[in-house]
Amino acid sequence: MSENYQVLALKWRPKQFKDVVGQEHITATLQKAFEKNRIAQAFLFAGPRGVGKTTTARLVAMSLNGADTPTTDYDLKSESVLDIIDGKSMDVIEIDGASNRGIDEIRELRENIKFMPVSGKFKVIIIDEVHMLTTQAFNALLKTLEEPPQHVKFILATTDVHKVPQTIISRCQRFDFLPLSNTTISDRLKYITENENQSIDEKSLSMIASKSEGSMRDALSYLDQVLVLGNDITFDIVQDLLGVVPHEILFSISDALHERDGDKLMADLEVIRNKGYIVEDLLKDLILHFRNLSVLNFKNGLKLAGIDSELSKKYNQLNYAWSHKDIIRLSNNLSTLYASIRQYSDQYLLLEMNLIKLLEFDSSVDIEEFLKKEISQEQEVETPKAKMKNKTPDVTSKKKEKKIDLSEELLKNDWNQIVKEVSKKRGSIGAQLSGCILGDLKGNNLEVISYDSSEFNQKLLQEGLELVKSIIDEKYGSNINVSLVVDTEVEKIEDKKEEKVNEDDIVSLFDGKDML
Numbered sequence: 001m002s003e004n005y006q007v008l009a010l011k012w013r014p015k016q017f018k019d020v021v022g023q024e025h026i027t028a029t030l031q032k033a034f035e036k037n038r039i040a041q042a043f044l045f046a047g048p049r050g051v052g053k054t055t056t057a058r059l060v061a062m063s064l065n066g067a068d069t070p071t072t073d074y075d076l077k078s079e080s081v082l083d084i085i086d087g088k089s090m091d092v093i094e095i096d097g098a099s100n101r102g103i104d105e106i107r108e109l110r111e112n113i114k115f116m117p118v119s120g121k122f123k124v125i126i127i128d129e130v131h132m133l134t135t136q137a138f139n140a141l142l143k144t145l146e147e148p149p150q151h152v153k154f155i156l157a158t159t160d161v162h163k164v165p166q167t168i169i170s171r172c173q174r175f176d177f178l179p180l181s182n183t184t185i186s187d188r189l190k191y192i193t194e195n196e197n198q199s200i201d202e203k204s205l206s207m208i209a210s211k212s213e214g215s216m217r218d219a220l221s222y223l224d225q226v227l228v229l230g231n232d233i234t235f236d237i238v239q240d241l242l243g244v245v246p247h248e249i250l251f252s253i254s255d256a257l258h259e260r261d262g263d264k265l266m267a268d269l270e271v272i273r274n275k276g277y278i279v280e281d282l283l284k285d286l287i288l289h290f291r292n293l294s295v296l297n298f299k300n301g302l303k304l305a306g307i308d309s310e311l312s313k314k315y316n317q318l319n320y321a322w323s324h325k326d327i328i329r330l331s332n333n334l335s336t337l338y339a340s341i342r343q344y345s346d347q348y349l350l351l352e353m354n355l356i357k358l359l360e361f362d363s364s365v366d367i368e369e370f371l372k373k374e375i376s377q378e379q380e381v382e383t384p385k386a387k388m389k390n391k392t393p394d395v396t397s398k399k400k401e402k403k404i405d406l407s408e409e410l411l412k413n414d415w416n417q418i419v420k421e422v423s424k425k426r427g428s429i430g431a432q433l434s435g436c437i438l439g440d441l442k443g444n445n446l447e448v449i450s451y452d453s454s455e456f457n458q459k460l461l462q463e464g465l466e467l468v469k470s471i472i473d474e475k476y477g478s479n480i481n482v483s484l485v486v487d488t489e490v491e492k493i494e495d496k497k498e499e500k501v502n503e504d505d506i507v508s509l510f511d512g513k514d515m516l
Helices: 024-035 053-065 079-086 103-112 135-146 182-195 202-212 216-227 235-242 247-259 262-275 279-295 309-316 324-343 347-358 367-382 384-401 408-425 427-433 455-476 489-497 503-509
Strands: 042-046 092-096 123-128 152-158 173-176 437-442 445-450 481-486
Touching: 024 053, 024 173, 042 053, 053 079, 053 092, 053 123, 053 152, 092 103, 103 135, 182 202, 182 216, 202 216, 202 235, 216 235, 247 262, 247 279, 247 309, 247 347, 262 347, 279 324, 279 347, 324 347, 408 427, 408 437, 408 455, 427 455, 445 455, 455 481
Parallel strands: 042 152, 042 173, 092 123, 123 152, 445 481
Antiparallel strands: 437 445
């Protein structure tokens, strides 16, 4: 690498307003302000990292001092502009608010701005990360910011505008910078690589843009990292180099959760651990994945979410039985985990346990439909004869379609499979049934025996018997009644063990004699 090598983020930093991408609402306003000579005394640039706040501040400084009068049409080769670009200008003072945050630094600044500029028309004070200033420093800045000398312009930049006092904000002309879209970033990266005579496919550029999360500076840093590979750049290599989680992993995880396939989920988790993916990044991608699933059924939902056509095809091929509420609940679980996972040292373990827990995820029940169902069941209980009349044709038709002679032995052999099918529909009921055994089959009456004395679990099992009946009837073409039998004799036996043993019984048993 050449000793004069300059990183892309610095080499391609915009030197004119027209080079700034994705912030046209700001650059257009500032250019109009210079055209009409209506330039504010203080500016506040707010927005996320890497979107052009400090760069725009320098462009304002160039427009103020790059010519004899303030203009955006300055000469890039002039000495004053080159000094500002190189950070050598005596009239443009850049201050880091994080390391110069005290009242003493602000007092010194107030004293220095009293002096006239050295070569330009204005002294331009750029305070980066201004939200880091102390309360006392903000108070010292207030009056100067409101009525600075005519030869001074303030430009404040911050990533956390909510931490800046309202008294400061009200004294500035505020501009809110937006995160850059993936399309904007990838187009800019393509322009830069072409000018750098570097060959990289658009799919890789799109992935870099997605990885940068709206920050052009981050995107250029990733591109710098990738271009080291020279001519051997492929999508898979870029994906591994940047540690991007493949979409195949995300689809596989959602498939496993939907199918309640624990073996498939464990295989995915093993890949994640072996590849060394960052858990926080994985969770963020999973949340975005479920966001995409939630907008899938809306008109142009995926397009508005910024999903490319190739990935959209994969989403449109999915056939999940989840409702919109189910997807939101899953997404909320992942969001809660993402918010708390930084507190733990073994993040992989926490991720695994939470995903395993989601395997038991039950489908959402609409409260209105649930209440209607309860009312209809009560009405059916009141009119059992009408219920039998209505159901007789359906049962008969089912038996005609599929008729298997039920026996106690057959049901006991298939019981584990029946429990699995119940678990797929309602995991909580399946978990309770796994601790039960089948009792006698007397005619059309089947007993399910539970040894759990918990009233809550008994109630849960009682509610799930209708589901057990429907699965058995569908499987064997039968029409049986399923009843719950609670057997607590195990507890009684344990109680008997605690009875005290009589000494006389022991003496009598072994023909012993009382020696006392």
